Amino acid sequence: MLRRIAVFSVIIFNIALIGSCNRSGTPDQIAEAILKKMTLEEKIGQMMMVAVEYLERDDDVKTYFIGSMVHGSGYSPKPDSNSAALWANRIDSLQSQALKTRLGVPILFASDAVHGNAAVFGSVVFPHNIGMGCTNNPALVQSAAKITATEMRGSGLRWALAPTISVARDERWGRTYESYSESPELVSKMGDAAIIGFQGKTLSPTSVLACAKHYIGDGDTEGGQNEGNVKLDGKALRALHLPPFASAVKAGVGSIMVSLGSFNSEKIHGQKYLITTVLKRELKFGGIVVSDWAGIFQLSNDTLAAVEQAINAGLDVVMLPGKYKEFMAAMKFLALQGRIAPERLDDAVRRILKVKVAMGLFESPMTDRKLTELVGSQAHRDAARTAVQESLVLVKNENSILPLSKTTARIFVAGKNANNLVNQCGGWTVDFEDFQKNLDSLAFASTVLRSIRRAVSANTTVNFSVDGVGAAGATVAVAVIGETPYAESVGDRDSLMISEDDLAVIENLKAAKVPIVIVVISGRPLILGEALAKADALVLAWLPGTEGDGIANVLFGDAVPTGKLSHSYPRTMEQVPLNVGDSPYSPLFEFGFGLSYSK
Secondary structure, three states: OHHHHHHHHHHHHHHHHHOHHHHHOOHHHHHHHHHHOOOHHHHHHHOEEEEHHHOOOOOHHHHOOOOEEEOOOOOOOEOOEOOHHHHHHHHHHHHHHHHOOOOOOOOEEEEOOEOEOOOOOOOOEOOOHHHHHHHOOHHHHHHHHHHHHHHHHOOOOOEEOOOEOOOOOOOOOOOHHHOOOOOHHHHHHHHHHHHHHHHOOOOOOOOOEOEEEEEOOOOOOHHHOOOOEEOOOHHHHHHHOOHHHHHHHHOOOOEEEEOOOEEOOEEHHHOHHHHHHHHHHHOOOOOEEEOOOOHHHHOOOOHHHHHHHHHHHOOOEEEOOOOHHHHHHHHHHHHHOOOOOHHHHHHHHHHHHHHHHHOOOOOOOOOOHHHHOOOOOHHHHHHHHHHHHHHOEEEEEHHHOOOOOOOOOEEEEEOOOOOOHHHHHOOOOOOOHHHHHHHHHOOOOEOHHHHHHHHOOOOOEEEEEOOOOOOOOOOEEEEEEEOOOOOHHHHOOOOOEOOHHHHHHHHHHHHOOOOEEEEEEOOOOOEOOHHHHHOOEEEEEEOOOOEOHHHHHHHOOOOOOOOOOOOOEOOOHHHOOOOOOOOOOOOOEOOOOOEOOOO
8 A cells, every 4th residue: 555655646747747738738748748857868868668577677777768568479478477466466566666766758668469468367368460350351350450559558568569561462471360461451440440449549648659561572572581681672661561550550550660671672661761751750650759679779780870860760669678778878878979860869759648648548557457358358259259250261061060969979089289278379369388288177168179078068079189080970070170370480480381290190091081171270261182182171260269169069060150361362372463453363262252051
């Protein structure tokens, strides 16, 4: 109680220092009043995004006036402890340091919440964007983002580094699953819905700040290489990759992240024309332009040169993630030397402050603990299950084998992805490895196997083996195959063929002479080959997240498949990359394809 009173007193003191008369103005006016009171160091601090695991001392938040923080992959508030309550405790502790500074400007704490509040164990994990794109349902995307925002706020997080509005044009790219579609129009529609879900119609105290990323063209690099080179002329870049960002700006997105890639062999982090001329001036984007992880240090090995080029190009917040002392020193030197103009510095800080004021962070900087109780709630899980159901794409159903009967005598389930929550969720998800042995006991999530067992009648036998051995005598087999988790460059592939291990599972089931239903868990179109030929039915489930019940509901007819392909599906690797509008265009399954069940 005494701690809460102390924190509250600090908030009141700092509001008084800023000037109580300014709080009745617009966010622009209040931000301007705060800006005028700031020292050079206070301004620079607001531009720094520091990864919490790189923070040398907690009171460095106060010493260096750190304006925003993020966490790296696998970060936990305590060793082996990763609950929403622990996250909130850690973030509130860091926030208390920020409130002790002269002006008490609060921190914005960011997370890559690209398919739910997935960095926090126990949160609901939604399908990745490739699956959400197949729903063609903006209302569902908006709802998912709103739920994610609620679970983030309950964990102390207020800045979602999402949605990804890249237009993926090459299936070999390791981040294809983060893209709603190969179509700029569909990406724009879904991206706008996610932005409104995170923020609301306008920024407010109930908002989580959205971040449209990655500006620009990262889904269209040479060879599908992550952080690679976009080799297009300006007209093609504008036609394919600018529309989602233009639409996001109109939807009111509060921040935009710059791509780590290059445009015509020049790193986008340093391109003033793209960041300032096009994004800020032409599109009239008034929010925060943020770098990607250590992106400015790809510009030059010389810290001064890198910082000078990036800030003058138009970056407002720099995700360092650890060199905050070096950045502070470099910025001070450059500013005092006039190599970064006062107007550029003030423009960056003004944008940051305006967002923080609009979000009500000065009045309510701490976690709303009532929302902590909602993380992983049944209502949120129900919504995610619906998203899974609508994201599935049925591409083959010979003799109407689907839907299956819940009273089938014996169902045999096989494949490495049938009972593996890690594979089912995919990349950008908290590390589940410590819990792998106890997946069946996880109360907040359901693998495909567990969901099938819960769906069938008491008289139905469900057997399982990873390799598909032992299916003889079964009525039907369900093989759950596909990819294993990856993120960023780790996911770049030269070949998208179904693995030999997965084909061996299908061969074992075929040898047992049972009908085969294949469910493919993957982050992109794969070359199906013999897997499709030997399947009686095939369902593309993408990366569905924690709610395997959505898959079981479709398999057993509690929900009908409605998903339509948001990416063209190639026949062979020779066709990759493949996109609607190509000439010739002869996909295995065309953009927009998807079967359903007949009445």
